[in-house]
Amino acid sequence: MTIHTPATTFEALTPPGSTPVTIAYGDGVGPEIMNAALQMMLAAGARLAVEPIVIGETAYRGGHSSGIPPEAWASIQRTGLLFKAPITTPQGGGYKSLNVTLRKSLGLFANTRPCISYSPFVATKHPVMDVVIVRENEEDLYAGIEHRQTDDVVQCLKLVSRPGCEKIVRYAFDYALANGRRKVTCFTKDNIMKMTDGLFRQVFDEVAADYPGIENEHMIIDIGAARLAARPEQFDVVVTLNLYGDIVSDIAAEITGSVGLGGSSNIGANGAMFEAVHGSAPQIAGQGVANPSGLLLSGIMMLVHIGQADVAARLHLAWLKTIEDGIHTGDIFREGVSARKVGTQAFADAVIARLGQAPRTLPRPDYAAATAIIPFTPQRKPPADKRLVGIDIFVHAADVSPAALAARMKAGAPGELALTMVSNRGVKVWPTGQPQTFLTDHWRCRFEMPAPRQFNKAMVAELLAALARAGIDFIKTEHLFTFDGVPGYTLGQGQ
Numbered sequence: 001m002t003i004h005t006p007a008t009t010f011e012a013l014t015p016p017g018s019t020p021v022t023i024a025y026g027d028g029v030g031p032e033i034m035n036a037a038l039q040m041m042l043a044a045g046a047r048l049a050v051e052p053i054v055i056g057e058t059a060y061r062g063g064h065s066s067g068i069p070p071e072a073w074a075s076i077q078r079t080g081l082l083f084k085a086p087i088t089t090p091q092g093g094g095y096k097s098l099n100v101t102l103r104k105s106l107g108l109f110a111n112t113r114p115c116i117s118y119s120p121f122v123a124t125k126h127p128v129m130d131v132v133i134v135r136e137n138e139e140d141l142y143a144g145i146e147h148r149q150t151d152d153v154v155q156c157l158k159l160v161s162r163p164g165c166e167k168i169v170r171y172a173f174d175y176a177l178a179n180g181r182r183k184v185t186c187f188t189k190d191n192i193m194k195m196t197d198g199l200f201r202q203v204f205d206e207v208a209a210d211y212p213g214i215e216n217e218h219m220i221i222d223i224g225a226a227r228l229a230a231r232p233e234q235f236d237v238v239v240t241l242n243l244y245g246d247i248v249s250d251i252a253a254e255i256t257g258s259v260g261l262g263g264s265s266n267i268g269a270n271g272a273m274f275e276a277v278h279g280s281a282p283q284i285a286g287q288g289v290a291n292p293s294g295l296l297l298s299g300i301m302m303l304v305h306i307g308q309a310d311v312a313a314r315l316h317l318a319w320l321k322t323i324e325d326g327i328h329t330g331d332i333f334r335e336g337v338s339a340r341k342v343g344t345q346a347f348a349d350a351v352i353a354r355l356g357q358a359p360r361t362l363p364r365p366d367y368a369a370a371t372a373i374i375p376f377t378p379q380r381k382p383p384a385d386k387r388l389v390g391i392d393i394f395v396h397a398a399d400v401s402p403a404a405l406a407a408r409m410k411a412g413a414p415g416e417l418a419l420t421m422v423s424n425r426g427v428k429v430w431p432t433g434q435p436q437t438f439l440t441d442h443w444r445c446r447f448e449m450p451a452p453r454q455f456n457k458a459m460v461a462e463l464l465a466a467l468a469r470a471g472i473d474f475i476k477t478e479h480l481f482t483f484d485g486v487p488g489y490t491l492g493q494g495q
């Protein structure tokens with residue numbers, strides 16, 4: 001049995017000053033928990049004009065490969081605000097991820113997940129944990145630009161932009177200010193990825209200087225993630241790149257004790273989406289037992305976003321009081337700790353009955369400065385003096401020694417260009433290398449123009465034409481530029 005909520009119940013309730021919001025009831029437990037979340041929000045005084053849409057499984061099966069039919073898009077475009085219950089992604093069949101489509105189409109660059117322990121009421125290894133993970137959502141390895149280049153080697157491009165870093169780092173500091181947070185920690189791997197992660201960290205240091213009231217620190221992602229898992233009480237807000245954020249936010253949500261209690265926001269310049277962290281839980285769908293808290297907590301974030309922080313605060317306190325009173329759904333119920341095991345609707349009723357009350361021991365969230373965070377609009381810096389100084393030519397060649405490949409490249413290349421390095425998977429193997437280095441069929445041959453001669457793009461074309469005549473199987477090139485005299489490329493490992 002699937003409970004399909006009569007959406008008109010909520011559509012009919014449109015208090016004065018309401019904000020239009022597109023509602024997706026989702027799949028699995030989605031309709032049940034959305035129904036409960038909306039009841040609690042409206043009872044708390046939320047001013048919402050809800051527009052229900054159908055996205056997800058029904059739309060996929062109806063032939064919309066994105067899972068989002070045109071009329072749903074029209075509503076999302078109109079309101080710029082989507083409150084979304086989890087959806088089921090059908091297995092196989094080339095269905096595109098609905099979340100990725102929404103994120104990219106609406107430019108939702110900032111994913112925020114508060115990860116909070118509710119000890120002793122909800123079992124957790126980390127009783128003192130109140131961490132917010134702010135994940136960059138548009139860049140990094142998630143651009144999906146991948147290529148197979150040789151028999152042995154495939155690649156994925158990691159793209160990081162200065163405006164992208166500025167937007168997410170400022171968002172994290174603004175979030176900290178708006179939510180009474182004291183510290184922002186940046187996680188990168190800039191000791192290895194000096195240009196991409198290095199840029200993220202550099203922007204973090206620049207932006208941090210504009211927020212003197214907020215402590216800042218940087219950690220290498222590996223030790224940072226380990227520390228977060230072992231001593232989460234040391235963290236407050238964490239900002240990081242897309243892939244690290246994806247992993248770290250799941251770890252952080254898990255160690256609070258219940259992924260079912262996690263809410264999230266996705267904010268962009270053209271819209272915002274709010275959803276629970278968990279999925280559609282098909283095993284328990286239709287039974288009326290799902291915990292609506294994750295969706296509710298994301299709805300509370302949405303209320304702040306639309307300027308109804310007073311309602312958000314009232315509802316959040318009532319929800320905390322309900323948890324503290326031991327009124328628990330099955331996923332967090334524990335004999336001896338919980339007072340009453342309830343289903344979805346009874347939980348919602350218990351929260352509504354506690355509106356106006358506050359928890360006695362659980363920390364009270366700070367809504368004093370809570371407000372929507374306006375995405376920062378980066379200003380493009382004046383262009384640098386960019387000079388072409390060389391080129392990396394990637395070559396597919398099997399069963400060849402570094403010295404033999406270098407000889408072939410030198411013989412094939414015209415003019416004054418100097419072959420300065422050959423590397424294999426980033427490790428320098430010529431002019432000198434280590435005999436133990438494992439060699440694949442994927443090589444990088446670096447040519448540089450000795451000063452004072454100038455290199456130019458016409459010479460690139462001549463070089464490639466000459467290498468093609470010499471039978472070199474080049475598969476890709478990367479130009480080497482300096483920007484205001486600073487090299488815009490890294491050295492090979494061992495160079």
Ligand code: NAD
Nearest residue numbers: 086087088089260277278279280281282284290291292331
């Ligand atoms: P899941 O989060 O749905 O379930 C994991 C476990 O947690 C299950 O045991 C489930 O019963 C339990 N659970 C989840 N939410 C609960 C709740 N509110 N109350 C009580 N228990 C709850 O993850 P899954 O099983 O990996 O995925 C199921 C489906 O959800 C898949 O189709 C997946 O693609 C989809 N999904 C959607 C989203 C989204 O829409 N944002 C996110 C994750 C997964």
